[in-house]
Amino acid sequence: MSTTSGSAKWQGGIKDGKGAISTKSGALNDYPYGFSSRFEGKPGSNPEELIGAAHAACFTMALSLILGEAKLTAEHMETKADVTLEKQGDGFAITSIHLTLNAKIPGADKAKFEELAGKAKAGCPVSKLLNAKITLDATLQ
Secondary structure, three states: OOOOOEEEEEEOOOOOOEEEEEEOOOOOOOEEEOHHHHHOOOOOEOHHHHHHHHHHHHHHHHHHHHHHHOOOOOOEEEEEEEEEEEEEOOEEEEEEEEEEEEEEOOOOOHHHHHHHHHHHHHHOHHHHHOOOEEEEEEEEO
């Protein structure tokens, strides 16, 4: 078992308030977030971007493990996770995450690559956590 943490602070109301996000590792240390960075495209972070980064990282690591089990090693993998936040009823929900993977894997053919990428999408711990629709476009160079 592994345990880690992230934390958030908040002061003020929803629109005029300000928050700060920190991680145990120190990768983020009181990094700003708020209504304007979440909904208006202003500088700062937001929970959806952090979930996207976590999902991209988890999926890519899971694929590295799965590739190793198939006796393959990636020369390069880059994953982007587009997280969709939509208004639903009285609130909001993350309704989908689209993973875009670009990878160079010597010895992999397209069919095997797509099979292994799909297995990583379904099996990574962050995918298992989320109830959103998760899709994947995987490109083998």
